Amino acid sequence: MExxxxxYFRMVxxxxxxxxxxxxxxxxxxxxxxxxxxxxxxxxxxLFIRTKRxxxxxxxxxxxxxxxxQIFQQLDRAIDIGRKTSRGELGQISIGFVGSATYNxxxxxxxxxxxxxxxxxxxxxxLTTGRQLIWLREGRIDxxxxxxxxxxxxxxxxxxxxxxxxxxxxxxxHLAGADFIELxxxxxxxxxxxxxxxxxxxxxxxxASCQAAGFSPQIVQECIQMQTIVSLVxxxxxxxxxxxxxxxAQRHGVIYQPIRVGGVNxxxxxxxxxxxxxxxxSPTMNRFLEVGLDR
Amino acid sequence: MExxxxxYFRMVxxxxxxxxxxxxxxxxxxxxxxxxxxxxxxxxxxLFIRTKRxxxxxxxxxxxxxxxxQIFQQLDRAIDIGRKTSRGELGQISIGFVGSATYNxxxxxxxxxxxxxxxxxxxxxxLTTGRQLIWLREGRIDxxxxxxxxxxxxxxxxxxxxxxxxxxxxxxxHLAGADFIELxxxxxxxxxxxxxxxxxxxxxxxxASCQAAGFSPQIVQECIQMQTIVSLVxxxxxxxxxxxxxxxAQRHGVIYQPIRVGGVNxxxxxxxxxxxxxxxxSPTMNRFLEVGLDR
DNA sequence: TAAAAATACTCCATAGGTATTTTAT
DNA sequence: ATAAAATACCTATGGAGTATTTTTA
Numbered sequence: 204m205e206x207x208x209x210x211y212f213r214m215v216x217x218x219x220x221x222x223x224x225x226x227x228x229x230x231x232x233x234x235x236x237x238x239x240x241x242x243x244x245x246x247x248x249x250l251f252i253r254t255k256r257x258x259x260x261x262x263x264x265x266x267x268x269x270x271x272x273q274i275f276q277q278l279d280r281a282i283d284i285g286r287k288t289s290r291g292e293l294g295q296i297s298i299g300f301v302g303s304a305t306y307n308x309x310x311x312x313x314x315x316x317x318x319x320x321x322x323x324x325x326x327x328x329x330l331t332t333g334r335q336l337i338w339l340r341e342g343r344i345d346x347x348x349x350x351x352x353x354x355x356x357x358x359x360x361x362x363x364x365x366x367x368x369x370x371x372x373x374x375x376x377h378l379a380g381a382d383f384i385e386l387x388x389x390x391x392x393x394x395x396x397x398x399x400x401x402x403x404x405x406x407x408x409x410x411a412s413c414q415a416a417g418f419s420p421q422i423v424q425e426c427i428q429m430q431t432i433v434s435l436v437x438x439x440x441x442x443x444x445x446x447x448x449x450x451x452a453q454r455h456g457v458i459y460q461p462i463r464v465g466g467v468n469x470x471x472x473x474x475x476x477x478x479x480x481x482x483x484x485s486p487t488m489n490r491f492l493e494v495g496l497d498r
Numbered sequence: 499m500e501x502x503x504x505x506y507f508r509m510v511x512x513x514x515x516x517x518x519x520x521x522x523x524x525x526x527x528x529x530x531x532x533x534x535x536x537x538x539x540x541x542x543x544x545l546f547i548r549t550k551r552x553x554x555x556x557x558x559x560x561x562x563x564x565x566x567x568q569i570f571q572q573l574d575r576a577i578d579i580g581r582k583t584s585r586g587e588l589g590q591i592s593i594g595f596v597g598s599a600t601y602n603x604x605x606x607x608x609x610x611x612x613x614x615x616x617x618x619x620x621x622x623x624x625l626t627t628g629r630q631l632i633w634l635r636e637g638r639i640d641x642x643x644x645x646x647x648x649x650x651x652x653x654x655x656x657x658x659x660x661x662x663x664x665x666x667x668x669x670x671x672h673l674a675g676a677d678f679i680e681l682x683x684x685x686x687x688x689x690x691x692x693x694x695x696x697x698x699x700x701x702x703x704x705x706a707s708c709q710a711a712g713f714s715p716q717i718v719q720e721c722i723q724m725q726t727i728v729s730l731v732x733x734x735x736x737x738x739x740x741x742x743x744x745x746x747a748q749r750h751g752v753i754y755q756p757i758r759v760g761g762v763n764x765x766x767x768x769x770x771x772x773x774x775x776x777x778x779x780s781p782t783m784n785r786f787l788e789v790g791l792d793r
Numbered sequence: 794t795a796a797a798a799a800t801a802c803t804c805c806a807t808a809g810g811t812a813t814t815t816t817a818t
Numbered sequence: 819a820t821a822a823a824a825t826a827c828c829t830a831t832g833g834a835g836t837a838t839t840t841t842t843a
Contacts, residue, residue, distance in 0.1 A: 204573075205500040207833085221798060234834045236799060246577060248584030253798065256843055262780050263584035270576030277572050278499075281565030282541060289543030289558035485557050502808085516823060529809045531823060548823065551817050 206278075208242040209271050211235055212250060216268045219258045287322070291486030295324035298491075299335040300348040301402065303429055304475055307448040308364045309348060316494045323487050331401050339480055345488045346495070350404035351476040360478040361496055365471040368409065369450070369459040371436045371443045379458040386464045390418035393441035395432050398425045408472040409444045416464045433457055446473035501573075503537040504566050506530055507545060511563045514553045582617070586781030590619035593786075594630040595643040596697065598724055599770055602743040603659045604643060611789045618782050626696050634775055640783045641790070645699035646771040655773040656791055660766040663704065664745070664754040666731045666738045671753070679755040681764070685713035688736035690727050693720045703767040704739045711759045728752055741768035 211228060215235070218224040225232040243250050250264035260268060287293035300309050313325065328344055335347035339358060351362055370384045378384055399406040413420045423441050426432045430452065432443050437456030450459050462469040477495050479488060506523060510530070513519040520530040538545050545559035555563060582588035595604050608620065623639055630642035634653060648655055665679045673679055694701040708715045718736050721727045725747065727738050732751035745754050757764040772790050774783060 266583040267580035285562035288561040
């Protein structure tokens with residue numbers, strides 16, 4: 204059996220007239236009769252009652268007709284779903300992100316993508332930069348939002364967001380009232396930072412800035428969560444240096460100040476990059492990249 | 499597009515290997531490659547990623563594969579429903595019946611039919627013999643259970659049940675204690691009967707029996723429902739002659755007695771026949787006839 | 794008698810086969 | 819070097835056309 208048989212059957216069932224049906228199908232009447240006969244032979248039951256002067260569906264033909272209609276609907280559906288999926292308009296994408304990305308680009312990116320591709324399922328995983336690279340290679344995520352730099356020949360990446368660092372001070376700190384902080388003035392302060400392995404791409408510029416200001420920061424506490432660092436600062440445990448977007452998460456008892464080294468603003472050191480498998484060209488991933496890189 | 503394309507696609511999607519898939523399909527590899535290419539060209543999107551050494555489904559191919567599976571399920575379903583319908587195992591049948599048939603064959607027949615063909619929808623209509631013939635011709639019912647005889651060239655019929663007539667007497671009637679009733683002894687009794695047009699095939703034998711016994715019954719009341727006749731008998735309004743199966747509907751205050759005319763039992767005068775359109779050979783109707791006539 | 798489906802046959806488009814090439818590992 | 823898909827080309831099945839017959843209303 205081929206779809207041809209079903210197409211022909213459907214037309215004859217609609218017209219109840221082999222001649223007219225053949226005409227609408229743009230074929231001659233005899234081959235149409237033949238095909239319907241072949242179909243009936245294969246099915247093992249009669250579809251039509253032909254009385255030379257009139258054609259009628261048998262009860263089995265009627266029942267079959269209803270089901271055949273569904274077959275063609277299902278076929279249309281299959282083609283539609285396939286095409287949408289091929290365009291990236293339908294499917295799923297799994298995205299990893301560093302926690303701090305939730306304060307800056309992640310929400311906007313997701314919003315834009317969902318608006319353009321409402322039928323793509325998004326799966327989100329908060330992961331460190333390092334784990335994202337592992338998950339990417341394992342195929343557990345399709346895209347990562349990480350703290351660059353990374354060096355990996357099998358992965359492609361592009362910086363999509365950069366921001367300045369700020370100093371976080373307790374509100375009663377003696378420098379809290381200034382318009383900016385000369386980094387050297389923090390030389391003797393206790394520092395609260397995140398572990399280097401969590402985001403070396405962010406950690407190293409912070410340390411390098413301190414070195415440029417002539418000191419090595421005295422780290423009294425390491426915290427995995429940036430939120431926790433802010434909490435400890437507000438509790439007077441020390442000061443910290445963080446990406447400026449952390450200010451989005453308002454917190455009493457903490458003041459943020461721009462950083463200067465030798466009178467010059469320290470800018471754009473905190474970066475977020477999007478990473479993906481260089482050989483991955485899945486449609487949803489490409490659509491997300493289009494949205495994600497367009498800024 | 500033909501089912502062939504979808505069958506081939508499904509096999510390649512399962513095997514992820516053109517050579518093996520071709521082998522299982524009992525065709526050579528090059529035509530298989532060609533057909534898949536044709537399918538992709540018609541669909542307008544790629545189904546497979548071929549890297550010479552390995553074949554993988556694209557996301558669109560995966561989505562399409564799931565939908566194609568459904569198409570074949572729907573096709574199997576269509577064939578199954580068609581075949582069952584052609585055998586009369588699936589479908590619907592509309593049946594007319596005279597009210598008195600509910601006391602004898604109708605319940606058993608329905609039970610037997612439902613047991614053998616549980617997937618056939620049965621529609622029941624209580625109608626007089628006359629209306630059943632009209633409804634049959636109008637196609638509103640497919641089968642009738644009527645009181646014969648009927649003469650109609652477009653309808654076929656067969657008697658499927660016959661029973662004797664009995665006299666219905668009030669319990670305090672002076673003949674109520676007898677083992678049988680000699681019909682002549684009811685010559686002066688008031689009779690309660692149904693209107694002749696309701697079931698002439700039953701009415702006429704009753705009147706003929708009375709004539710044979712030497713009298714014309716004095717009909718004091720006509721009722722459409724047999725139940726009502728029995729009620730009136732119990733209320734001492736008169737006597738009646740009814741099919742013996744009326745005894746199934748137990749009623750206080752009424753006694754039933756066999757009829758004799760000149761010392762001979764009067765038997766098998768109440769008949770029920772099954773009627774159908776002579777040109778109707780719908781499968782469900784034929785299956786019902788097989789069950790209905792098999793007694 | 795006429796309308797419409799079936800039959801008989803002919804033809805050619807294309808599904809499928811064979812031989813070979815290409816390509817990635 | 820080898821496995822596997824693509825390409826090139828050929829064959830032949832069967833889908834579709836034309837002419838005709840059959841059937842019944």
